[in-house]
Amino acid sequence: MIKYQLVCCQDHEFEAWFRCSNTFDVQSAIHQIECPHCGSVDVSKSVMAPKIARAKERASENDISWPTDVAATEAEITEVIRRFRADVEARSEYVGTKFSEEARNMHFEDKPKRNIWGEATVEEVRDLIEDEIEFVPIPRLPEDSD
Numbered sequence: 450m451i452k453y454q455l456v457c458c459q460d461h462e463f464e465a466w467f468r469c470s471n472t473f474d475v476q477s478a479i480h481q482i483e484c485p486h487c488g489s490v491d492v493s494k495s496v497m498a499p500k501i502a503r504a505k506e507r508a509s510e511n512d513i514s515w516p517t518d519v520a521a522t523e524a525e526i527t528e529v530i531r532r533f534r535a536d537v538e539a540r541s542e543y544v545g546t547k548f549s550e551e552a553r554n555m556h557f558e559d560k561p562k563r564n565i566w567g568e569a570t571v572e573e574v575r576d577l578i579e580d581e582i583e584f585v586p587i588p589r590l591p592e593d594s595d
């Protein structure tokens with residue numbers, strides 16, 4: 450059995466089970482698959498992964514989120530981190546060692562929110578977590594020096 454995410458000509462999404470991948474092609478070709486919402490037989494496989502679609506819906510212009518690519522090898526993971534960091538650096542203000550202070554100010558003083566990045570000590574990171582201040586750790590890259 451195989452489960453497909455399907456979409457009709459009116460953008461209704463639904464899921465259906467088929468015996469094998471060919472069954473869908475055959476049944477849809479002879480118009481045996483009906484949209485449960487509107488009865489349309491013009492049905493195709495949904496190309497959007499539901500998870501990615503939802504993430505995109507929520508993301509606003511200023512949101513920086515992890516790339517959704519699936520990385521397998523170490524080189525690929527490094528590349529994903531590198532792109533993520535380039536995105537962060539391009540779209541947020543570098544505040545250096547004041548990161549924790551700035552993040553705290555935005556959280557507690559109701560200062561206008563903006564994207565910042567910088568450095569924090571282990572203690573600062575622990576305090577941010579304890580105070581439930583949101584941040585995203587950026588992993589080090591091989592070329593980073595201490």
Ligand SMILES: [Zn+2]
Pocket residue numbers: 457458459460461484485486487488489
């Ligand atoms: Zn429909």
